[in-house]
Each structure stands twice: as C-alpha cells, then as structure tokens.
Amino acid sequence: MPVAQAQEQPLAHQGVLDLKTVDFTQQCVELAGEWKWYWHQLRLPNQPESTFEYTSLPQLWAHSTWQQKKLPGQGVATYSLRVLLPSRSVPLSLEVPDLNTAYRLFINGREAAHSGNPTTSSETTQPRWSTQLISLPATGDTITLLLQLANFQHAKGGVTKSMILGESGRMASKLALEQAMSVFLTGFVLMSGLFFLGLFAFSFMDRPMLYYGLFCLTYSYRLIGTEPYALHNLLPQIPWSISVRLEYISLYLAIALFVIYTQSLYPKDTHPRIIKAMTGLCLAFAVTVLVLPPIYFTRLMDPFLGLMVIYIGYAVYVYWKAFRKRRPGARFSLASTGLLLTVFSLILSQYFGLTSPLMIELFVGYLGFFFLQSLVLAFRFAYALNEARYTEKQFLANMSHEIRTPLNAILGFSEMLEAAPLNGEQKESLHYIRTAGKNLLTIVNDILDIAKIEAGMLPLESIPFSLNLLVDSIRTMILPVATDKSLSLVVETDPTLPAVVLGDPTRLTQILLNLLSNAIKFTKYGQVTARIDKVAETADSVRVRFRVQDTGIGMAPDILPHIFDRFRQANDFTTRYYGGTGLGLSIVKSLAEMQGGWVQVSSVPDQGSCFTLEIPYKVTTDVQEPTVGLSMEPLSADGQQVRILVVEDNLINQKLALQVLKRLGYLTQIAENGQQALDYLQTGKYDVVLMDIQMPVMDGYTATRQIRTTLQSNVPIIAMTAHALASEREQCLQAGMNDFIPKPFQIEELQRVMRKYTPSTGKSPVTEVARAPIKPVAGFSIEPLLRSVDNDVAFAAELLDLFLQQTPAELAQIEQAQSERNIAAIGSLIHTQKVPIRTFGLTQLSQLIDTLEKQIAAQKDAAEIDALINQYVSMLKNELPTMQVALASLQKDIVTD
Incomplete structure (x- = not known):
C-alpha cells in the first residue's frame, strides 16, 4: 500500500516517465500515467515493434478501448514504460502489487519477477496473487519496464494498482511493516475468536460469544489472505483456485455471522425478517463461490459490496437504538461499528480506485473495532454476573424468610414441649428435633453470611468491649457441649490484655464459637484449649492472638492449603460422619481478614489441629455502655x-x-x-x-x-x-x-x-404488669402476639378482638374484588392483613400472602392467582373459630387476674 506523498506525483506521457528531478530520499513515486500497451500480445524484450497504443494505468481492461473498441475483462496484454532516473546516491526498489491473476515483469530486457504463469490461453495460464519488491539495477539513468499480463480466470482484468518506485530501505521497511501488521492483526483476531469460543464452550449460555468467536475466526483469513498477501508469501504453494475461493467465501460468511451476532446481541432492537433476509443473501453468495468458477463468482463482488454497506449501516442503526435504550455494552457496540464503517469505506474507495488508504489507517481501525467488540462481550459478561449476584441476593433474602419462619416455629414449639411431661423416648426424640433445627438454622445463617460478605454488605462495628468478658461468655456457652462429650475445656487469657478495646465483639464471638465448636465436634477424647495472648502493643493499638487447639482427628498435610475454601472439608468421610457444609472456616477467614487479621492452621492426623488467629484492635479507656433495658x-x-x-x-x-x-x-x-x-x-x-x-x-x-x-x-x-x-x-x-x-x-x-x-x-422505670401463663390453643398460637406486646394479655386480647371484627368484612371484599377481576384491590387487601397474620403466628397464611403478592406482581395467569386466593380465603376462614376460642381464653384469664 503506498506511503503518503509529500510532493506532487509526476505522470508518464506517451510511455515515458521523467523522474530526473525526484529526490528518492524524500518520496516514493507511483508509476502512473500513459503507458505504451499491446492488446492481445505477450511481447518479449527486443521483439520487433508491432501495433500499439497508449493507455492510462492503473485501469481495467473493461474501462479501456483498443482501436476504438471496448474490451472484455479477459485476455492478454503487454505494457511498456521507459523511466528516466536521476543520478543515484541510494539504491532503488520497485513494489509490484497483485494484479488479479498472472504477470511477468522484465527490467532492461531481463526477467525480474513473475506471479503465476501468463500465457495466451486459459488452459495454460496459472494465476497467483502476491506483492513483490524488486531491486533495480544499481547503474544507468534509464530503465525499461515490460509487463506481460494474462487474465482468463477473474472478472476484472487489467492493472488495478500502480507500481511504486522508491528508496530500497524505505520500500523494504514499508512492505515488511505492512505484512507484520497483517500477521499481528490476524493473530489478535484469531486468539480473540478462540477465547470467546472457549468461554462459550464452558457455559453454552451466551450465544453472542459463539457468533462473535466464529466471526473472528472467519474474518481472520481476510486479514492475512488479502493485500499485502502475507499468507501467500509465507505459503506460496497454496493454489490460486483455493485462495481466491477462501478470500471471497470468508467475506460472505463473516458478514453473515456479524449479522447473526448483532441480532443475538440485541434481539429486541432488530427485525427478524431483515436479519433472515441479510443472512440468506450472504449464504447465497457463499454458495456461488462453491459451485461456480472464479470467472463467474468474482463478478458478484461489486453488488455484494453495495449490500455490505447497507448491512453495516443497519448495524449502526441497531446499535444506536440499543444505545438510546441503554442496553448493556451498547456504547461500545456503536463506537466499534462506526470504526468498521470507516474501515470498509476506505477499503471500498481503494477497491474502486478512488483513494489509496495507508495500511496503518486500516490497522488502527480494525484493531479498534475488534477491541471494542471484545469490550461489548466483556461488559455483557460483567453485567450478567452482577445481575446473577443480585438475583442470588434476592433469592437468599427470600429463602431466609421462607426457611426461618417454619424453622423458628419448630424450635419454639419444641422448646415449649420440653416443659411438658414427656417420657424418656419422647424427650430423646424432642432433643433430636431441637438439635437438627439448630443445625439447620446454623447452615442458613452461614449461607447468608457468605452472601453478605461477597456483596460487601456485612458491616463491622467499632464499639468498646472487654476481651476477658467476651471470652468468659464464650466459655460459658461452649462448656456444656464439651461436657456432654466428656472433654476438658481449657481457656487461658493473657492477664496483660487491655481492659477495653474497640472492635466488633459480635464477629469475634462468631469466629471463636466456630473454631471451638469445630474443635469439640472433631475431638472424641482429650481436651480443647483456647489461648488468648497479647502479641504486640502500641500506645493506641494492640494485636491479639487467639489459638484454639484440640486432640481430635487432625488433617492430612495435602488438605491444609484448602481447608479455608468454601464447601471444603477434610474428606468425604468427615462430611458423612460429622456433617456440616464446609462454610464455617471460610467465614472465619473472611471475618478475620475484614478486621485486618489473618488465620492459619497446623495439624497432624490422629493427634489434633491448632488454629491460630490474629486481629488488631484499638485500645480505648471508654467503659462499655450497659445494655439498655426497658426500664430506661x-x-x-x-x-x-x-x-x-x-x-x-x-x-x-x-x-x-x-x-x-x-x-x-x-x-x-x-x-x-x-x-x-x-x-x-x-x-x-x-x-x-x-x-x-x-x-x-x-x-x-x-x-x-x-x-x-x-x-x-x-x-x-x-x-x-x-x-x-x-x-x-x-x-x-x-x-x-x-x-x-x-x-x-x-x-x-x-x-x-x-x-x-x-x-x-434511668430515672423513670416502667413497671411491668404481672403476666399470666397462657396455654397454647390447638391450631392457633398466641405466643407471637404476646411477644410483640411484651406479654400484655389485655392488649393482646384487644388486638385479636379487633382482627376478628374486621376480618369477615375484608374477606367479603376480597371475594367481591375477585368476582370483579380487580387484582389490584385484592393485592391491597391481603397486604393490609399481612402484618396482623404474621403477628398472630399464622405462618402458612403469611407464606401464602407472600406467594400471592409475587404472582400478582409478575402478572401470572388469572386461574393460578384465583386458586391461591380461594386457598387463602378458605384457610383464613377456617382459622377464625380457633382464634375465637383463643380470644375467649385470653378474656377469661384477664377476668381471673
């Protein structure tokens, strides 16, 4: 591709090009102008003169005349030019571009280059594409060029690009740079395609990645297989019949893939019929390359280029729509397609002989296009990941409610049953129920903690607390568990620890309870030791080390590097025998690091493990604020x-x-x-x-x-x-x-x-009224209501009475709204009942309200919503008699008091 010209280009006149005044150290010259030419002849040097004319180069045969007659695009011709050179101080070279099929070049009577084998018949002519650099003779002030050209296989015969004459070093560097840019760009696009195909292969979810990867692989051939034909210079043995088909079909398929990619990227902004028509036309053009000879399918390039401009224009329109609607990555798509439109405009102008763009312009344009398209997919990936995290957060929030509600009921009722007279077998079963419920609650809390930590939504407090008091409290909590397993629990505290530090006592308690619970769980006999020491201290801070050691089963050395990974336990036997999710230690590590600390482990199989944790705290002289009670x-x-x-x-x-x-x-x-x-x-x-x-x-x-x-x-x-x-x-x-x-x-x-x-x-204490013990009523629990009103029986009875008075009328309104298909009114009514129903402990009805609200918000099928409304009304009506009995019981207790 030509370099930029600083001076005006001289032109040949009647077969002579005078370059005596040209300074080749400053510029290169295109050998354009009037050449002597001989139609239907392949002349040799020193051959007797014959009929000739003058023609302008570069120019296609179809745009030329011979003896005032229009010419076909196929045939043979010879061109001749005499070039007058200045006295040379630098060596000169001649760049010969590809000339569509086959040529042979003579300089001063000697063959200097050839591409393919030009002959006078289509059977013996062997075409080839290549860009060549030829050194000119070092002496002499005149050179004679004789160019034989034969074309029987391509739709366009003639000279489409000018030869360029310039200083050898500059010309060699220019050609090497162009080919290097082609190879680099091909490698970049090829690796991008393979990368996104690999990403798609792992998930099979994001179709745009598949189509973009295929587009990159397909288009990469055009970057190395067309001008300056770096691939043909690297692999000259590739037959022309194959390379020309690859050049054309790669363009058709690449445009088809880009159309499909655009549609999959923003399906709501494209028209399905337009996409199908565009894709079908591209595939039809591709079929012609497979079934027709080059002489025919090369004629279809001009109309396809017109379609390609329309295709790219439509892509710009689609991306503009997507940008206005704030689709993910649309601004990158719009910018990249603008670059692509610019690149193809330059290519088309060169193809039709209007301008000769610099290779660096195309290189930068292509690089920008593929880079921005990669950003589109990267942005979509990040956007989808954030959406998935948000969905996960919403799911966990919903599930926490759905699981905690029945779980709290299980734990609450089992706690009430413990006070009832039970035989030994019943007490044992009840103990197992409470243990399983507590374990399940721990798992739910661990999962929620992990979600909060990942989302950066787990806040850390900085309040005064006593390390000694906190450790004593933990020892009191954990001692009964150790005693049940006949284990010795030893807790040692450094007496030099500061009295009060600033930090998060809740998270420290969570860490130590987790480590001590694990130590007890995995220890059959012996002891568990907790040691808290002061490691370093400054005027305003202290670094505290916590060490939890056991004499349990221990862990193998290959397990230790992964023990803090999520859902990771020592082995499958540990999971089956001891249970757990493998989240606890991951939470411990995260909480320690969030507080500026670290945790590590050492272990020997069958001898025990030792977890060491260090956390820095600020030292304070502020006393701890007492817990605020109801008497304040x-x-x-x-x-x-x-x-x-x-x-x-x-x-x-x-x-x-x-x-x-x-x-x-x-x-x-x-x-x-x-x-x-x-x-x-x-x-x-x-x-x-x-x-x-x-x-x-x-x-x-x-x-x-x-x-x-x-x-x-x-x-x-x-x-x-x-x-x-x-x-x-x-x-x-x-x-x-x-x-x-x-x-x-x-x-x-x-x-x-x-x-x-x-x-x-603390001046005016609020006195508490005496509370009468309330027995649970079958089918209905008053305990949640009593807890809400601090066991005020009279007020609980007042609220229950009010609910029983207004609920029948509200149920009638729901049924009326249902018959009128007024879903909005139903949603408003059930939302009004939601809080009282939760307050009264009607868990199943509360869950049914949640489901109904979600169905209404999602505009689900009317029949499905009707079924849920009927179920809700029926269940609430069935609960009302039981609530009447509970109200009577409360009122009786009030009278008795």
Whole structure:
C-alpha cells in the first residue's frame, strides 16, 4: 500500500516517465500515467515493434478501448514504460502489487519477477496473487519496464494498482511493516475468536460469544489472505483456485455471522425478517463461490459490496437504538461499528480506485473495532454476573424468610414441649428435633453470611468491649457441649490484655464459637484449649492472638492449603460422619481478614489441629455502655419525653405500635397516611418518624422525599414494612430513610433501633404488669402476639378482638374484588392483613400472602392467582373459630387476674 506523498506525483506521457528531478530520499513515486500497451500480445524484450497504443494505468481492461473498441475483462496484454532516473546516491526498489491473476515483469530486457504463469490461453495460464519488491539495477539513468499480463480466470482484468518506485530501505521497511501488521492483526483476531469460543464452550449460555468467536475466526483469513498477501508469501504453494475461493467465501460468511451476532446481541432492537433476509443473501453468495468458477463468482463482488454497506449501516442503526435504550455494552457496540464503517469505506474507495488508504489507517481501525467488540462481550459478561449476584441476593433474602419462619416455629414449639411431661423416648426424640433445627438454622445463617460478605454488605462495628468478658461468655456457652462429650475445656487469657478495646465483639464471638465448636465436634477424647495472648502493643493499638487447639482427628498435610475454601472439608468421610457444609472456616477467614487479621492452621492426623488467629484492635479507656433495658426512659435532646410520629394506615398495626411505644416510654402520634404525616410535621416537633411503606393517599417513599426536600427536615425516619428484601432496604435508604425494621417487630428489636436515634436516662422505670401463663390453643398460637406486646394479655386480647371484627368484612371484599377481576384491590387487601397474620403466628397464611403478592406482581395467569386466593380465603376462614376460642381464653384469664 503506498506511503503518503509529500510532493506532487509526476505522470508518464506517451510511455515515458521523467523522474530526473525526484529526490528518492524524500518520496516514493507511483508509476502512473500513459503507458505504451499491446492488446492481445505477450511481447518479449527486443521483439520487433508491432501495433500499439497508449493507455492510462492503473485501469481495467473493461474501462479501456483498443482501436476504438471496448474490451472484455479477459485476455492478454503487454505494457511498456521507459523511466528516466536521476543520478543515484541510494539504491532503488520497485513494489509490484497483485494484479488479479498472472504477470511477468522484465527490467532492461531481463526477467525480474513473475506471479503465476501468463500465457495466451486459459488452459495454460496459472494465476497467483502476491506483492513483490524488486531491486533495480544499481547503474544507468534509464530503465525499461515490460509487463506481460494474462487474465482468463477473474472478472476484472487489467492493472488495478500502480507500481511504486522508491528508496530500497524505505520500500523494504514499508512492505515488511505492512505484512507484520497483517500477521499481528490476524493473530489478535484469531486468539480473540478462540477465547470467546472457549468461554462459550464452558457455559453454552451466551450465544453472542459463539457468533462473535466464529466471526473472528472467519474474518481472520481476510486479514492475512488479502493485500499485502502475507499468507501467500509465507505459503506460496497454496493454489490460486483455493485462495481466491477462501478470500471471497470468508467475506460472505463473516458478514453473515456479524449479522447473526448483532441480532443475538440485541434481539429486541432488530427485525427478524431483515436479519433472515441479510443472512440468506450472504449464504447465497457463499454458495456461488462453491459451485461456480472464479470467472463467474468474482463478478458478484461489486453488488455484494453495495449490500455490505447497507448491512453495516443497519448495524449502526441497531446499535444506536440499543444505545438510546441503554442496553448493556451498547456504547461500545456503536463506537466499534462506526470504526468498521470507516474501515470498509476506505477499503471500498481503494477497491474502486478512488483513494489509496495507508495500511496503518486500516490497522488502527480494525484493531479498534475488534477491541471494542471484545469490550461489548466483556461488559455483557460483567453485567450478567452482577445481575446473577443480585438475583442470588434476592433469592437468599427470600429463602431466609421462607426457611426461618417454619424453622423458628419448630424450635419454639419444641422448646415449649420440653416443659411438658414427656417420657424418656419422647424427650430423646424432642432433643433430636431441637438439635437438627439448630443445625439447620446454623447452615442458613452461614449461607447468608457468605452472601453478605461477597456483596460487601456485612458491616463491622467499632464499639468498646472487654476481651476477658467476651471470652468468659464464650466459655460459658461452649462448656456444656464439651461436657456432654466428656472433654476438658481449657481457656487461658493473657492477664496483660487491655481492659477495653474497640472492635466488633459480635464477629469475634462468631469466629471463636466456630473454631471451638469445630474443635469439640472433631475431638472424641482429650481436651480443647483456647489461648488468648497479647502479641504486640502500641500506645493506641494492640494485636491479639487467639489459638484454639484440640486432640481430635487432625488433617492430612495435602488438605491444609484448602481447608479455608468454601464447601471444603477434610474428606468425604468427615462430611458423612460429622456433617456440616464446609462454610464455617471460610467465614472465619473472611471475618478475620475484614478486621485486618489473618488465620492459619497446623495439624497432624490422629493427634489434633491448632488454629491460630490474629486481629488488631484499638485500645480505648471508654467503659462499655450497659445494655439498655426497658426500664430506661427515653428523653429528647431538650430533656423532654421523646415524641414519635407513627405513619400507619392499618388499625391493628396502629394499636400495636401505640401500645408498644407507650410501654417503652414514648409519646406517640398516629398519622394514617404520608400526607397527614407531612401536615403533622409542619405544625409539630417529633423526634423520630416510624414510616409505613404502602399507604393510601401518599406512600412512605413519597412522604419521605417530601420531608427531606420540601420540609427540609432531618428528623430520623425508620421504615416499617412487611417486606424484608435487600432491594426494599436499599430503596428505603435511597428515599432518605435512616433505618429499617420489618413488621411484625418484636419489642426488643424496636427498642434496639429506637435507641440508635434517641437518648435515654434511668430515672423513670416502667413497671411491668404481672403476666399470666397462657396455654397454647390447638391450631392457633398466641405466643407471637404476646411477644410483640411484651406479654400484655389485655392488649393482646384487644388486638385479636379487633382482627376478628374486621376480618369477615375484608374477606367479603376480597371475594367481591375477585368476582370483579380487580387484582389490584385484592393485592391491597391481603397486604393490609399481612402484618396482623404474621403477628398472630399464622405462618402458612403469611407464606401464602407472600406467594400471592409475587404472582400478582409478575402478572401470572388469572386461574393460578384465583386458586391461591380461594386457598387463602378458605384457610383464613377456617382459622377464625380457633382464634375465637383463643380470644375467649385470653378474656377469661384477664377476668381471673
């Protein structure tokens, strides 16, 4: 490909090109202009003169005339040019481009180069494509060029590109650079194709990776198999009939694959019929290459190039649509296709003889196109991974609720049964139930911890705590387990440890309990030792080492490097015999590293293991804050009793919140919707707002935004909602809320959250009423309600009575809305009942509400939703008589008291 020309190019006139004034150290010259030529002749040097004419080169035969007659694209011809050179101080070379089929070049009467074998018949002519660099004679101020050209196999006969004359070193470097860029670009595209095909082979999921990989492999031939024909120089033995078919079919198939790739990348932005038509045309062109001789299928290149421009233009349109709709990676797709359109514009201009682009321009354009397309797939991969993680997080959040709810019921009822008179076999069975339930709860918690750690959503506290007190507490918790296995538990603490440090006692407790529980589990006899030492200390920090050692089964050396991997245990026997998921040690390692520490293990089979952990802590002189109890009266900043605004539309929830907050010592005001809350906040002062999410008139999100923007208020807002998904938590925080508490809330949980936003003193203790023991009623448990109201039997009876009064009317409204196909009204009604049903311990109904809400939100089939509504109404009606009995029992106990 020609280099850039700084000076005006001289042209040949009547077979003579005068270059006497050209400085070849500064420029190269195209041998263009009027050549002497002989049609239908393959002349040899020194052959007697015959009929000739002058013709412009480069020029196709189909665009030329001989004796005023138009010529065909096939035949033979000889061209002659005399070049006048300046006195030479540098050696010169001549670059001869490919000339479609076969040629032979003579310089000063001697054969200097040939490509293929030109003859006067199609049977004996052997075409070949190559770009050659020929050294000119070192002496003489005139050279005579004689070019024989024969074409019987290609649609385009004649000279399509000019020969270039220049300084030998520059010409050699230029050709070597062009071929090197071709080889480099081919390798880059080939490896990209193999890489994405490999990624697809591992998953068989992302179809764009498959099509893009195939596109890269197909198009890589064109990068090395066309001008400057680096492949033909490397492998000259490739037959022309094969190479020309590969050149054409690789283009057709590559465009077809790119069309399919575009459709698979953004299926919603393409038209299926257009894609099928484009692909079908490309494949039809490819078939012609297989079934027709080159003389015919090469004639189809011009119309295909026109189609190719349309194809690329359509791709730009598709990517523009995708970009406007914010599809994943669309901006990279749009930029890459813009580059591709530029590259093909340059190639087409060269193909039709309009311009001669530089190889470096094509190289940069191709490199940018393939790089940006790789970014598209990489971005899609990362986007899909993030979506999968988000889905996993949502799934785990949902599953935590679905599993914990029945599991808590199992553990709660089994705990109640322990107080009942049972025989030995029943007590043993109950013990196994509680043990299995606790193990399952531990597994669920471990899985959730792993998910939180991966998502970076596991917060670490930095609060004052005593290492000695924490270790004593852990020893008290773990001692009964060791005693049951007749193991000796030894806990040793360095007496020089600081009295109080700043850190996260909860996570340290989790780490030590995990290590000690494992040590006891895998030890049949002997002892488990825990040692806490001070390793290093500065003025404001201390590094603490925790060592847990046992005399258990130990581990083989090849297991130790992987023992902290997720779901990894020593061997299959360990999993079958001892159980567990293999998540505990992975959590230990993650928690230690999150706190700036590390953990390692040493072990000897049948002798035991030793886990060593180090964590740095800051030293503080602050004493630990005592645990806040219900006897602490909350006060506002001005010493007045704290005022709480409860924004809640459900009557039962209002009464529950009023009673609980009253028992905690708060003054409370009820707002039935967000608009009413705004009105109260404009006229009065409140210290905390408890905000429901779904309400009529104005929901919680809108009300919060209005409080933050219109009212410019920074009052703490705590969300209350029956949903506990991570996404809803994030939405609450984004709307401007400070915290989040799920409904139904426990009194201790509400107190914990409230204490974060309200100060307190111990001056006015709240006296507790005597609590009568409540026996569980068959088919219905009142325990969850009693826990919510701090065992206030009278208030529990009031809430239950209110629910029994309003529920029949609400069920009738649900049935009426069902007959009217008013799904939105049904969703609103069941959501209103959700919190009371959870408060009353109706677990199955609560789960059914969750399922119904998901089905309604997903706009599932009406018949499926109807079946769930019927099931819900029927189950709730069946529970009402049992609840009436429970209410009567509560009222009787109140009278007795």
